[in-house]
Amino acid sequence: MTAPRIALIGNPNAGKSTLFNALTGGTARTGNYAGTTVDRHVGQLTIDGTAMEVLDVPGTWSLAARSPEERIAIDIAVGLGQHEPPALLVVVLDAPRVMRSLYVTLQLLDLKVPVVCALNLADEARQDGVMPDVDALAHALGVPVIATVARTGEGLQALRDAIGKALRDPASVTPGAVHDWTPALVADADALVPHLPARLRAVATDPARARALALWMLLSVDDDDALPDADVPTAEIARIRAAAKAARRDLQGEIIGHRYAWIDARANQFVPVGGPRGAPLADKIDRVLLHPLWGSLAFLAVMGLVFTSLFSWSDPLIGLIEALFARIGGLVAGGFEVAVASAPLGGVTAILGDLVVNGIIGGVGSVLVFIPQIGLLFFFLALLEDSGYLARAAQLMDRILRLAGLPGRAFVPLISGYACAVPAIMATRTMPRARDRLLTMAVLPLTSCSARLPVYGLMIGALYPALIPGTSIPARPVALFGMYVMSTFVTLLAALVLGRLVVPDVAAPDLIELPPYRLPHWQTVGRMVYARVADFVREAGGTILKATVVLWFLLSFPRYTPEQVLPPDVIAQAQVDGTDLTSAARGAAIERSFAGRIGHVVEPAIRPLGFDWRIGVGLVGAFAAREVFVSTMGVVYGLGDDVDDSSATLRDRLRGERTSDGQPRYTPLVATSLMVFFAFAFQCLSTLAVLRREAGGWRWAGFIVAYMTVLAWTASFAVYQGGLLLGFK
Amino acid sequence: MTFNGGAVTLDQLENGKAGNIASVAGEGPFRRRLLELGLVPGTLVERIGQAPFGDPLTFRVRRAVLCLRRAEAALVQLATAPAAV
Incomplete structure (x- = not known):
């Protein structure tokens, strides 16, 4: 027999995660719900020798289907899709604001699954003089209610006992009819029940649960919800909604209002009268x-x-x-x-x-x-x-x-x-x-992350004039500041565009609740x-490690001895002078390495941006981390890798480079184009590893790499070619 | 002077003033979300502040502090006389 699973569910800011940590100790494992980016926390709990799994469900105000987070809550509550039906729901109530916690609690109770309520943050409620009456709540809800303070451990033993007892006798904590729906709503629900999708019907063993699921669909499933179930009875839902509208009824108001009427009618029973408003x-x-x-x-x-x-x-x-x-x-x-x-x-x-x-x-x-x-x-x-x-x-x-x-x-x-x-x-x-x-x-x-700074520093320091021509304004700080302004502007612009085109927002008020101030809980931190x-x-560590080894391979193979890459007369001269040729040999070898060959192969693609194959090799190196561009350029120019962006030898070398027709190879325009490229290109393998992990797969990470590459190339192209047209060098 | 300073919708409520909700306009998910948060007719709402640049607005509802954008608050109509709290 597998361990029974219990799910912690409730409002955000009710201290649910702290309660989860307190119950499961250090056993929590964090992952994602399959196919989503929603955090999934599972931990172990043993009560009276019975081991069980505890699932921390994302906090939710209600069971709607607007977002994956909310969707997961209802899937777990009734055991849909990938989720096993839970043996027990532990509903976490926010004691100081219990009147607001009760809405989702009623929604869950309507589903007729075994429930135990934890009335958390009891200390805060007592301090404010608004501690709810535990017995009145338990009596009205028809399920056990335990006052808890997850931070101090108060009430946790009682909660464990209640969970243990509930698992031994689930029927005793399966709620009865907490409230009666109006006849009109019962008729609406019963009209939809025969049309419920197969997977909902399969879990609707209790007629009251079938009715609750039908009302949930009527209230909470919208036409533009991306539900994975293809068999949502959209037509039937629309028909019932239209009929209600034609009869001048307000379905939303009726269903939600009905629950709040039940809650508000009991306000004076549940909470002391005359407590502070806030x-x-x-x-x-x-x-x-x-x-x-x-x-x-x-x-x-x-x-x-x-x-x-x-x-x-x-x-x-x-x-x-x-x-x-x-x-x-x-x-x-x-x-x-x-x-x-x-x-x-x-x-x-x-x-x-x-x-x-x-x-x-x-x-x-x-x-x-x-x-x-x-x-x-x-x-x-x-x-x-x-x-x-x-x-x-x-x-x-x-x-x-x-x-x-x-x-x-x-x-x-x-x-x-x-x-x-x-x-x-x-x-x-x-x-x-x-x-x-x-x-x-x-x-x-x-x-503009800090790894770009050495690249900007090298380019601006080596290739920009000290003053903006014709003025006494220092050009270099202005250029650096400009890079940061541009990065900020483009980041926000990209958010605006991608937010419209790629991840359109679902229409739902993006609501912020301001939780009360609390002293941070050091264990949680x-x-x-x-x-x-x-x-x-x-x-991400494994991916970064593998990528580093691959890059090392590209930059070091095939291997050459100094004799293979340097002319014999240079070697003979060095032997006479006692010159160390290690750096020169590395520079010559890197041109013939795989990275060097990649640099040559991509040269046609980056030539319109003003880059030659040497920069191509630097770009390969920059995949390890952007600042590696600087040391790779040092190796390419035979200066060794012990250079940084303020290294005078590397700066002089870049300044002094001439093309075959005697023109400077690197101009302020090339520097600008390169900095623009670094500003927009996706170059960091560590970022890629983390993106893949956090976005839940390669698809999204791949899209980000693709759009940034296109953006970087286009922007550099525009800067370089535009600059040439305008007569800049 | 009327109870809530003459405000007709929640976004017009002045800082420090309170009003009772008469109805919530709009439709679909917007309206459902507001209702499910407890902004149902008869509920007392007190405006307690606003963010810099005047948006979002901060309200106290059912002992909780919620931030609503002006556009969302404008959907909530207020009663012109106080109801029993």
Whole structure:
């Protein structure tokens, strides 16, 4: 027998996830619901020796079908599609705002599945003087109600006992008729029942459940819902709706109003009369944090802190990881050198050593180097989410981001994208709607991440004049600033366009609830940071490692000795002078490597952008991370890979390069075209690995790569060819 | 002076003022979502603030704080006299 499954379900902000963590301890596994990008959390719980699985259902206000999140809630509640019928629903009620939790509770009770209610946040309700009457609720709902405080563990034992008892005797917690529908609604429901899709009929064993499912379809299924079931009786639903309309009836108002009438009629039984209208403490804080001026300043300060942490605080940690891996690589390389000298198969050992040092150790390093930023971002995100501020930040930014068709919640991921797209894409998980997540992910790689900075630095530093010609305005800072402005503008523009064309919004008010302020729960914060970092290493780490090895292979093979790639007279001269030819030989070898051949092959495609094959090789290297472009160019020009964007030798070399007709090869126009290309092109394999993971497959990731490649090529083409036409060089 | 400062729809309600819902206009998912959130006729709604740039607006309904965009709030008609709360 498989372990029974229980599902935690309820409003957002009712402390459902904290309750889930408290019940399941550290056993939770996170994944996605099949075919969606909705987070799926499953954990283990053992009560009286019986092991069970606990599923944390996405928070929902009602059982509608407008979004995958809401859709999953009803599928789980009745066991549709991929979901097993749950042995028990644990409905989490928001004690301080219980009158609003009751709507979805009634919807669930109507489905006649076994239910136990957890009245969570009881401490907050008591503090505000609005603690509901547990017995009155249990009596009216006809199912057990347990007061809980998930953070402190209060009531958890009683909840476990109630769950254990409910599983032993499900009939005792299967709700009866909580309320009676009006005769008119009963007639509507009964008219639809025979037309219910087969999969709904299969679970509608109880006539009352069949009626509830029919009313759910009449109320909650819209013509433009993307339901996976092809057999929704659209015609019959439309007929019943039209008949009701013709009779001047308001079906929505009747069904929803009926439930709220039941709730409101019992308000005085359930909650103490005369409690405060709001949450007194939250109101005081909100007077500052939602104030148009002070609130905006506080918001800028908080976001500044988050951004600084990603951009600057993570630096020493990243440096430490890089130094550590360089040191390990150096030690291992030393070991291999000894082996090469003594082993009969020195050549093979040398290649193996190169693979281990530059491919594998370097690859592992390039995975782990993301951990400081991911950890820091999720530390702040968990803190902001858990304290209740994230929803307020979303509300403050809503008006501005809506101009780009994005919700206010997209702000934190977008600002994080300026540091690095990898943690930023993972941060889209704080956005409740899948459509918004996909759209934000699609434009995030366009934000000007910190890895582009060395490329901009090299191009502007080497090829731009110090002053804008004819003025005394410094050209370089202006150019750099311009790149950031352009990146921001194009990111928002892309969101607007893709939001219209690719992921059209479903018509539903995008509602933000402002939860009360709460002290962050450190265990929840810690668990979130750990879960995200572990998730990244496990799910994206392998892809990044493999990609690094492939890139190492492309840039290092076939292998050549200096004698094979350098003219004999150069070698003879070097032997006389004692010159070290290692860098020169590497530069000559990389032209003949696979990456060099790719550079030559793509040259016709990038020539209209002003790039030659050398830049093509640099672009191959840039797939590992954009800043690798700089060191790859260093290798191509025989300067070795120990160069950075402020390296005078590399800058001089780029400036001094001449084409066969004696013209400078790299001009300010080429630099501009290249920077535009880097601004828009999808070049980062780590981002690709994370996108594939977060967007739930290669299709969406592939689309993003494709549109960005087209955008980058077109924009660079326009800049370079337009610049030539205008007479720039 | 009328109970809610003369506001006819929720978006016209002044900061700090409250009104009772008379009806919710619109149709389809928009209207259903507003009703399901408890914005049913007879419910007391208090406006408590607004975001910078004047949108969205912040309301207190059933002890919870909700942000509604002006366009959405305009769908909610207010009663001209207070109902029993």
